[in-house]
Amino acid sequence: MSKVNQDSTQVLKLENITMQFGGVVAINNLSLEVNKGEIVALIGPNGAGKTTAFNCITGVYEPTNGIVYFNGEPIVVNHPQGKMIKQYGGINGDLYKDRKPVVHTPDRITHLGIARTFQNIRLFKSQTAFDNVLIGTHLRRTSNMFTAAFHLNAKEEKANREKTAELLEIVGLADVADELATSLPYGKQRRLEIARALATNPTLLLLDEPAAGMNPQETDELGEFIVDIKNRFNLTVFMIEHHMNLVMEISDRIYVLDFGKQIAEGTPEEIQKNPVVIAAYLGVDEE
Amino acid sequence: MNQKKSKKPMIISLCLIAAVYIGVFIAEQFIPQQSMLFIVLKKGAVYALVAVSMNLLNGFTGIFSLGQAGFMLVGAYVYGIFTIPVAERMNVYQYFDGGLVQFTVPVIIAMIFSGLAAALFAFLIGLPVLRLKSDYLAIATLGFAEIIRAIFQWNGLGRITNSSNMLNMFPTFNDFNILGPDGKVTVYLSTLIPFIMAGVCILLIVLLINSTYGRALKAIRDDEVAAEAMGINLAHHKRLAFCVSSFFAGVGGAMLAMYQTTVQAKSFTSAMTYEILLIVVIGGIGSVTGSVLSSFLFVACSEWWLRFLDEKQIIGNFEVPLLRIGFRMVVFSVIIMIVVLFFRKGIMGDKELPDLLSRSRKAKGRAGK
């Protein structure tokens, strides 16, 4: 972090984020914060807009309205424009009118220190586990095309390879480093995605359903693993998850989303007791 | 960890390549120059470079570009414009009072100019085009190649490009032969030099592919969204691949000019791009070795080994049916369709020469180092 703001503990802040696809409102006026060192979970039934929120944070989508701050700096600012002005049904449409829209591309945002994993695993399929992680180190390079091609960056390359080996060791994939990424079992692919995200040196890690498709034992291990890497790399973690046991066990705070709207916020205990959440969510879900 | 294991195949591959070069040199000294072998080797070397440069885009970056002929055209023209001897310019630019350019530069410099000019065109074209998705990009690059062709043929630029007329009289491969005092050739280099030129360029491409940039390009090919999430700037890297590929296509164009001994914009059509694309496909999309091998195979088949299909053949008293002009190309296209449909991986898939020689597939992970 180069700049320290007055509220240095607030790593991520969403302000009045609305995402509208044509007539469909995927996220409706969502505001939330994630503080330094926390593990925060975003939960909600399928189709509640959780992944869309991630996509707005990481610059994949331009939100229709609202601001995303990272370490106090606005990284995404937008307000309804063009034909969205007519279609927009949000309540804070005029709130950011006078602000210039800024939407960083996903790679810029990763540069700033936000790394993510994907709900439907997106590994580089033709490459080995090792290379998948190694690619994550590319953005912090100091070499240019020529120095890289002529191997004048040998020192950096060596350091990156060592770092990659270390990361694979940490996620427990050192033995399969030379396997093709897509030939790994599901659980290992998820860990590999995390290792790859870590290779970009993030300060904030966004995990999109890291436990999807895992059995209870694997899920337990994953929980420990997330806490472990959080401490080891001094991270802040923001995750989407359906496994309630995992969420309740490791989260410091939880946000609940339903039909694009935030319906509750609080510690795991508060959420468990919250009647709105129980009605809208826990009652429906089989978990 | 297993870095030592991967060294050996590398060394064997390098030895094999060195052996090929020595073989070419020896062959050139002893086999009569009239042999079709040399035409095949020269043209094959040119096509190998162009195919590898196309593979860098289509195979390694996943950008389906069909602009190759356009960039080759730029390269070929720039080479011609800068190397036609001043004394010959009056003759070549006969309708344009000898043209505007009235100096020459050494061949190597002209080739670098060729590459740079092609890269510059690529940069300008890339600005609008690279944002497009796969097939739109293909058709847009194809269109650009046609536009470039029209620009170079335009009368208004005649004093530079000689309009649509031919450029010739510039140094060709045969001018690399070393002549004795009596004007007779003492050392033949007309095949070795193109091999070296193409070899150096392909080596540069291979080095780039094996660097951190190459990995980034492959990441883009595999999954753009994930690559971008890993902090890889798509626009920057795509542009880079596009310009580098075009640079070498431009150099390849200059070499094609040397091979052909003449340059004329009308021969750089989309058919040429398709031909190169098919070479890449036959060799294996994503394999440099494959592109090189299939270039030589393709050229040898089309120019030499299958030529007999175009002529009447009489074995004993039996006249082989079907053989006449055009049959060669029919056979050829059928072979290509079979490869495209049933052997989609081509000759090499995405493997390289060292991978073939190393026993364990695992060595691949770090073969680059």
Place this chain on the structure above:
Amino acid sequence: MWDTIFPYLLSGISVGGQYALIAIGYTMVYGILRLINFAHGDVFMVSAIIMVYIMASGLPMWICIPLVLLITVAIGFLIERAAYKPLRSAPRMSVMISAIGVSYTLQNLVLYITGGLNKQYPTIPWISDTMQIGAAKTKIVTVVTPFLVILLVVALVLLINRTKIGMAMRAVSKDFETSQLMGIKINNVISATFIIGSFLAGVGSILFFTNYPTVIQTSGAMPGLKAFVAAVFGGIGSIPGAVIGAFIIGIMENIIKGLDVILFKLGVIQAPLGLATFSDAFTFALLIVILVVKPSGLFGEKVTDKV
């Protein structure tokens, strides 16, 4: 002034109508398979070659024309079955390469059959006759083309909106996988698309080569590319878009060819600039402009990728 421009407009409308018939094939195939069928222009050319040979056999005209259309349709159908169907699950690039391969094969096959010589397209009575419109003289086919195109397009739109197969086509182009799950026989729909596309290319081929009666193996390449550009221009997947795009491109192209004259007559330039050099390139410049400014074309729908 009008007298100067009119002949170019006339040529443009005629050639535009012929491009339109090819463009529909492109746009329909793209709408369903997301494939640029590079071989479509060559089907158009092959249709003309078949006409040349069938007419030479001495059959009467009223048998020849339906027969040629039938064979053209069969070729379109076979190409899809042989070269695209096996690659249904392959990456898009493979299918496109296969399309280029088919195009290459068709051209070489025709080269072999004709011996590389250009063939004279047979004269079809009535539409080949010359007529006078205002100051310009032209073949009747020039005038007939736009009307025939509109008639065929109306019929096609009715087919797509009113029939069961039309509904299936619309469903498949919206969502390939889901419509498969809904029990639509995807292969039949795709075949139907190729059949319609080839049929229209066959009709286009008759009109085009009646006007420009020289057929050679490369005859289909340029009209094919231009028709594709027209399809993109109008918004790929949209049939009225393709037709309007084709007319615009046909007219613009001919105006460019005559631009020197028009400027000359207006006194803007003293000597020709050789702008006709750019008559083909202009089409592509237009394509790139439209792709950059409005990638979905005039009437296309915007698609967002799901992450």
Place this chain on the structure above:
Amino acid sequence: MKKLIALVLAMMLLVPALAMAEDVVKIGVFEPASGSNGAGGKQETLGVQYANYMNPTVVINGTEYKVELVIADNGSDDAKAPSAAQNIISAGASIALGSYGSSVSKAGSKTFKDADVPVIGLTCTNPQVTAGNSHYFRVCFLDPFQGTVLANYAFKELGVKTAYCLGELGNDYDQGLINYFKEAFEALGGTVIAEPFPADTQDFTSYLNNSAAYGAEVFFCPVSVKYATAIIQQASSQGLEIPVLGGDTLDNNMVAEAAKGTNVKVIITTFYQEGANKEFDDGFKAWLNANPEMLTNNGGNDMIAAVSVMGYDGYMMALAALQSAGTTDSAAVMAALPTTEIDGISGHIKFDETGDAIRTAAFVKKINNESGEWEFVAEQTVE
């Protein structure tokens, strides 16, 4: 993979046998059989084949040699020219003939030069083909000559003042001839408007409109057969009233066929007029009619194209050069060529110092719109 490498290596070692039977001499035929000039190239090849049929052997230095033709298709494409030329060279030809189309001739030129194989150009009329080349000779007249003849004919005989010229982009023949026509025509006091059209154009209607809009009185299009037929047909349907003027490429039965039954006046210059040598005409026609394949290559009928005559004369010239060289060695043949002379079907042929045949006359012909045949108009000379 190993098998493949083995195969490649085996093929590479298969260098074509260069040693040939004692008593065979080979003559290369470097002609297009496909592409835009395929039709003309085939007719030119026919002339050579007929000459070979009539004169299958040659006596060189007391030994009788069988003459074998090595026919290589250059596809009317500059990019294919070097390998086609190399094909002829590697077959061991002592001399080569060709090509139809000046561009390809130039494109193949260097390959022949580097191998010391002389070439006799048959109908490539662009001056650059032979200029500065000691190995390239030519039996036909040149474009500056032909262009002047055409300009004079148009200005003086047809009495026109404005000419519209249309040539294919990137075709040296078209552009060269138009250029010389323009020089001569403007020197006479006429006005010339020249436009190019891109390769593979099929729609010429707009160019025809252009010619009318410019007020041209003659439409000069020295283009390949493929384009010429299209232009004439479209000219007919658009009711073009001015005459179409062309060079030697239009001297083709397909062009005549296209103009048959129309009102388009077509006037051209060429090398030979059917009927000038009855013995040759009858022999050639009989030979064509006896070979269905040859007849097809000639465009389906037995009309004699001037390029076939040039092919015949070129072949005879090659034989004469072989005889005077007294050996089949290509370098010796090249040395003998400048002093070789023959009395060909198209007249006496003798080379000047650049290697061009000295010609002072061209035939002007026009198409009879009713019969679809060429008619002799005049023999035009320029001093």
